[in-house]
Amino acid sequence: MPYFQTSEKFEEVLGGFFKLMGETPVIADKLLKSKLIIRFRYTDPDLVMVIDCSGDKIDVRPNDTDTKAIVEMSMSSDIAHKFWFGKINLTKALTRREMIAKGPIPKVLKLLPAIKPSYNMYPKYLDENGYEQYNILKAYKPVAPA
Amino acid sequence: MLPEFFEFHNPTKVVYETGVATDLKPELDIIGIEKYFIVSDKPIADLGLVRKVEDGLVESGFIVTGKYTEVTQDADLEGVKRCAGQIKASGAQGIIAIGGGSVIDTAKAANILFSKGGDLVEDYSGAQTLTSRLNPLIVIPTTAGTGSEVTMVSMVYDRDNKEKLAFVDKYLLPDVAVLDPEMTLSLPPKLTASTGMDALTHSMEAFVGTAASPISDAFAYCAIELIIKNLVAAVQNGDDVEARGAMLIGSCMAGISFTHSMVGCVHGMAHATGALYRVPHGVANGIYLPYGLEYNFEEIYEKLAKLASPMGIDASGKDDKFLARAVIEKVFEVRKELNKLDALPLRLRDIGIPKDGLEAIAEGAINDGTSFYNPREMEEETLLPYIQKAY
Numbered sequence: 001m002p003y004f005q006t007s008e009k010f011e012e013v014l015g016g017f018f019k020l021m022g023e024t025p026v027i028a029d030k031l032l033k034s035k036l037i038i039r040f041r042y043t044d045p046d047l048v049m050v051i052d053c054s055g056d057k058i059d060v061r062p063n064d065t066d067t068k069a070i071v072e073m074s075m076s077s078d079i080a081h082k083f084w085f086g087k088i089n090l091t092k093a094l095t096r097r098e099m100i101a102k103g104p105i106p107k108v109l110k111l112l113p114a115i116k117p118s119y120n121m122y123p124k125y126l127d128e129n130g131y132e133q134y135n136i137l138k139a140y141k142p143v144a145p146a
Numbered sequence: 147m148l149p150e151f152f153e154f155h156n157p158t159k160v161v162y163e164t165g166v167a168t169d170l171k172p173e174l175d176i177i178g179i180e181k182y183f184i185v186s187d188k189p190i191a192d193l194g195l196v197r198k199v200e201d202g203l204v205e206s207g208f209i210v211t212g213k214y215t216e217v218t219q220d221a222d223l224e225g226v227k228r229c230a231g232q233i234k235a236s237g238a239q240g241i242i243a244i245g246g247g248s249v250i251d252t253a254k255a256a257n258i259l260f261s262k263g264g265d266l267v268e269d270y271s272g273a274q275t276l277t278s279r280l281n282p283l284i285v286i287p288t289t290a291g292t293g294s295e296v297t298m299v300s301m302v303y304d305r306d307n308k309e310k311l312a313f314v315d316k317y318l319l320p321d322v323a324v325l326d327p328e329m330t331l332s333l334p335p336k337l338t339a340s341t342g343m344d345a346l347t348h349s350m351e352a353f354v355g356t357a358a359s360p361i362s363d364a365f366a367y368c369a370i371e372l373i374i375k376n377l378v379a380a381v382q383n384g385d386d387v388e389a390r391g392a393m394l395i396g397s398c399m400a401g402i403s404f405t406h407s408m409v410g411c412v413h414g415m416a417h418a419t420g421a422l423y424r425v426p427h428g429v430a431n432g433i434y435l436p437y438g439l440e441y442n443f444e445e446i447y448e449k450l451a452k453l454a455s456p457m458g459i460d461a462s463g464k465d466d467k468f469l470a471r472a473v474i475e476k477v478f479e480v481r482k483e484l485n486k487l488d489a490l491p492l493r494l495r496d497i498g499i500p501k502d503g504l505e506a507i508a509e510g511a512i513n514d515g516t517s518f519y520n521p522r523e524m525e526e527e528t529l530l531p532y533i534q535k536a537y
Contacts, residue, residue, distance in 0.1 A: 030513075071272075090518070091357050091408070092151045094273045094314070102272040105312040109515020113524070 003081050003134055007045040010077050011062045013134060017084065017125050018051055021118055022058030030114035031058055036107060039069035042077045071103035085136060086119030152359035156402055158296050159322045162395060164387055167195075167244075167286050167326035168202035177282045177321060181209045183238035185229060185253040186245050187217040190288055193332050196244055199286060203242075211236035214256075220303040221251040223311065226266065230259035240282035243320075244329070246341070247292030250285050254300035254318045257283050267304070273314040285320040288329045290380070290393035291341025291428055293348055293401015295323035325398055327391035335381045339489035340428030342377040342393055343481070347416075347431040349373065349400035350439065350477075351409040353453065354446040356519050358407040366403035371456035372396030374476065378483045410520035411511065412438035415533060418510025423499055432490050433497075436477045437532040443470065445521035450474070494537045504533045 004010035021027045031053045040049045050064040061067070075083075079098050082088050090112075093099040101108055126135045161173060174182075182203060186196045191213075200210050214229045229252055233241060241260070243253035258270050261280040270276065285295040294300075300313040333341070349369035352362055373396040379389035415438065416430035439450065451469035454461040459472045484490035491497050494504075508530040511517065517524040 089151050092153070095153045095155075095316075097274045100272070100274050102275055104271060104309055105273055105314060106310055106515055109518060110513045112515065112518045113512060 002044050002078050004077050007047045010047050018060040037069045038071045041074040044076050074100040084122040149359050154361045158319050162325040164327050171206040173322050179239035181211050181239045182242050183211050183233040184213045185243045186215045190245050191215040211238040217249045217252045221248045222303045226255040230256040233260045242284045244286045246289035247294045250294040251300040255302050271311045276315045276317040283320045284322045286324040289341045290397040291344040296401040297405040325394045327387045330390045335489045338381045339484045343432030344428035345397035345400045346373045347412050347435050348404040352404040352407040354449050355407050362403045362407040365399045369396045369399035374457050381489045408519040414511035414514035414516040417514045418507045436474050437536045439474045441532045442521045
């Protein structure tokens with residue numbers, strides 16, 4: 001069973017976290033410097049999310065399929081969720097096609113050091129915003145659909 | 147300690163023999179097609195190496211449908227598109243690439259367009275975007291450095307947008323890598339030295355990197371031994387077929403190693419230096435390698451010590467820290483010998499890097515994707531002193 005049962009819940013949790021990252025200078029400054037527009041395509045449950053770093057603040061846009069992205073990352077929602085705990089072996093994810101990256105890979109790799117602080121932020125964010133049940137560092141209990 | 151995960155995938159057939167580049171029939175018969183297009187560059191064509199391979203193909207009954215010998219120093223997007231167009235128009239069924247990294251990268255990327263059509267950047271740039279095999283690609287390296295004949299990567303420069311595009315896919319792995327020392331005999335001493343240091347850096351960074359596995363270690367270990375024992379000889383005497391052959395095999399094994407286990411801060415510093423000051427990649431790696439190993443010392447010394455034996459260092463009764471320092475000292479020695487032969491600069495100042503540019507190099511290095519795989523966390527303030535040492 002996937003960690004998230006509905007697209008709406010996944011959007012609420014992940015979208016909120018992306019917004020938090022956008023308001024955290026140690027991460028946001030470097031993301032803005034990249035000027036990247038990244039589209040994430042998640043499956044199971046499905047969700048499209050655009051992170052636009054091309055302006056003077058980070059814009060998170062769920063369900064944006066129109067904007068021309070520079071980089072497009074495709075993965076399951078479970079892989080995405082685990083990624084933000086720092087629990088994904090990127091080499092493994094890419095070689096086994098658990099993640100597909102379209103666009104200038106060096107630009108994406110350059111962002112990895114910048115987002116490292118987020119790995120500690122994510123579990124804390126989940127705990128502080130009523131999403132403790134999704135914190136896989138604690139005993140994870142799947143949430144049944146409403 | 148075993149890695150949590152690793153994958154080893156190396157379907158490229160490797161053939162080694164002096165003169166084998168003119169006798170490809172056994173390999174091509176297995177592939178089962180007749181019409182090949184040759185991709186190369188002007189210097190290689192001017193040296194007669196393209197003609198040599200072409201004559202061998204024709205004598206064996208294969209058809210050479212055309213040649214593209216305009217690959218530039220950096221494989222560039224427009225060149226790749228032109229090359230792919232010519233391959234397609236010629237009616238070829240497969241490609242033979244003869245050259246160094248840029249030629250091989252051009253051939254790999256052109257093969258995507260030749261095989262699949264579409265828009266190279268929009269449809270295929272990135273990682274794992276291909277879903278099926280490409281047309282056959284045979285690679286004959288004329289340098290011993292990049293290892294591109296056995297890697298799943300093609301780097302292409304987009305001049306309009308001033309950025310390097312990466313294509314990373316298992317389907318980019320060539321079908322056959324032909325290692326023929328005769329094809330590298332004409333490589334000048336400076337290029338032999340810098341490409342050789344590139345191969346040494348690939349193997350050493352792969353061996354101590356965070357994504358290393360027992361299998362990538364085996365390839366890196368043998369590569370290091372071959373390169374350490376033969377690089378100076380190949381630079382000293384370009385006609386030394388034995389040394390040239392060992393360097394080709396070493397570079398190939400280093401390529402197999404690092405395409406699986408990645409590289410680290412030495413490449414990070416070299417990429418930053420190359421981007422800022424257009425320094426050739428092998429030269430920059432040659433300058434930074436010992437300093438990068440020193441930077442990582444506390445994290446890697448136990449593993450680095452294992453390289454004492456293949457590097458010809460007497461390991462009996464010595465502790466790991468002593469041996470690891472001796473390994474780094476050996477790298478310094480090899481560089482010095484190459485420098486004495488006027489084949490490799492030792493310091494950043496020797497290649498015109500300004501002292502006030504070092505901070506920018508440090509900043510570029512820590513933001514390079516390779517920092518993700520470096521054994522020690524890369525921070526500007528901790529890395530800068532090592533770049534200053536290299537200055």
